[in-house]
Amino acid sequence: MADSSSAPPTRGTASSSEDLFKMRPFTADIEKQAANDSDFDAAATIVGTDGESIRQGDDKFERSEDEQPQDPNIVTWDGPNDPENPENWTDKKKWTSIAVLSIMTVVTPLGSSMFAPGIPKILAEFHETSSTTATFLLSIYILGFAFGPLFVAPMSEMYGRSLLYHAGNILFAIFSVGAALANSIGMLMAFRFLMGLAGSVPITIGSGSIADIMPVEKRGRAMAAWALGPLLGPCIGPIAGGYLIAAAGWRWVYWLIVIVGGVVTIVALLTLKETFAPVILERKAARLRKETGNPDLRSALADNSITVAERFKIAAVRPMKLLLTTPIITLMSLYVAVTYGILYLLFTTFSFVFAQVYNFDEGASGTTFLPAGIGMLIGVVGFGAASDRLVGRRTAAGLAHRPEVRIPPMFTVPAGLALPVGLFIYGWTVQNAVHWIVPMLGVVIFSCGLMGVMMCVQNYLLDAYPHYAASVTAALAVLRSLAGALLPLGGLDMYDALGLGWGNSLLGFIALGLVPIPLLFYAYGERLRKRFNPSV
Structure with a gap:
């Protein structure tokens, strides 16, 4: 099994700056922090404590390049136009x-x-x-x-x-x-x-x-x-x-x-x-774990704090x-x-x-x-x-x-x-x-x-x-x-x-x-x- 610390960047993980275009925090605490953060666009899409999407304005937000987390094990959307994201369906x-x-x-x-x-x-x-x-x-x-x-x-x-x-x-x-x-x-x-x-x-x-x-x-x-x-x-x-x-x-x-x-x-x-984003990303993370052999890959919307x-x-x-x-x-x-x-x-x-x-x-x-x-x-x-x-x-x-x-x-x-x-x-x-x-x-x-x-x-x-x-x-x-x-x-x-x-x-x-x-x-x-x- 590959060493997770040295695993190469994977498509759809947080190692790519554009892949975090629609990364959404999951917990209620992060949700409140995001809502109050002046660096965030007011039209943010976040996820509540039950994992259901919160839509405000145009449903998109961006972080500046230096603010984005660099954890290579976070799996999220492949950029703003990812066809797997139900919001981007035709x-x-x-x-x-x-x-x-x-x-x-x-x-x-x-x-x-x-x-x-x-x-x-x-x-x-x-x-x-x-x-x-x-x-x-x-x-x-x-x-x-x-x-x-x-x-x-x-x-x-x-x-x-x-x-x-x-x-x-x-x-x-x-x-x-x-x-x-x-x-x-x-x-x-x-x-x-x-x-x-x-x-x-x-x-x-x-x-x-x-x-x-x-x-x-x-x-x-x-x-x-x-x-x-x-x-x-x-x-x-x-x-x-x-x-x-x-x-x-x-x-x-x-x-x-x-x-x-x-x-x-x-x-x-x-x-x-x-159509449910947390489930889609969790399935994507599971697929990538199998393909890359990296067990530490996890969904950006995963909440591991509760069973x-x-x-x-x-x-x-x-x-x-x-x-x-x-x-x-x-x-x-x-x-x-x-x-x-x-x-x-x-x-x-x-x-x-x-x-x-x-x-x-x-x-x-x-x-x-x-x-x-x-x-x-x-x-x-x-x-x-x-x-x-x-x-x-x-x-x-x-x-x-x-x-x-x-x-x-x-x-x-x-x-x-x-x-x-x-x-x-x-x-x-x-x-x-x-x-x-x-x-x-x-x-x-x-x-x-x-x-x-x-x-x-x-x-x-x-x-x-x-x-x-x-x-x-x-x-x-x-x-x-x-x-x-x-x-x-x-x-x-x-x-x-x-x-x-x-x-x-x-x-x-x-x-x-x-x-x-x-x-x-x-x-x-x-x-x-x-x-x-x-x-x-």
């Missing part, structure tokens, strides 16, 4: 990855509600009559979405993004087979929960992948495409599911998911590459710690959770409202989810593009980017008000048996507002806490999915007690009371971020 490669991620976030939520029109047949087959069982059969999948991120987020830090995507896709297909073959209501529930766990992978770390590769001025559109999946999937699923169940039975819903999931798995294996077990423990508790100790994340997550829970509560009413009030058959009942999808498409196209335009204008004017630009009143107020307006229209027109097109219009308005709220909140939190991107997304997913799973359990009793008119009005008043939250952070967000700066 636009085609970046958008291909985002397209695949977006498809994945549509497919995995399909399992949550695609079989909803067939719930009466499932209950009859397994001799169940409880309305609570029927609701829980739908919502237990979302519980998987709630608990999955607590494991997925820390694992992505240690093993990278791509490995988890591929493992999640394969497990999702396997668990879908189990659901298709279920011979009891308990077995079906168990596999639906496992499908939710596996399906939570792209929803949890997709935003981290986007932050790895996209500059801030293009991130809004990328986030829009990715964020649409968890909402659009449950909307388009029942449309196909209603007719499929009527023609071939509810089990074929899961066989179709297996087929689609299998195709997506193959496409992902061929196209999705690793893998300790790192996993810290990363595992980070989402809940952020959720409970950072007011911005707490209140914004609450806003998203309530609106998401209301959406799933509405979903539980569609099957019986349009069947009983408007005499829709089993196949047509699936189309009642279409207005929600239309509203979300309008919201994602409008709010995603407009958000990037605002950031682009500030950048073109030479102004520093502020995360609060993502939540201006001109976006958040109309989006927030659309929620109660849509609920009022839906509830009272159904209550009075007005033509079915009118309550569907209410659902379109509600869904458009929901997408506007989701886009503003997710982009804001990603910009405000970029070094905790995966953990913040996990915190959002946990609270959002818990609300989506649990709120419908008591929702039907609420409708029985209040009726559809006053029941949806109550939900509308709750949504109306949440509208000031983004306004609060638009005005005081910067001050609160400085006061409650997470150190987890």
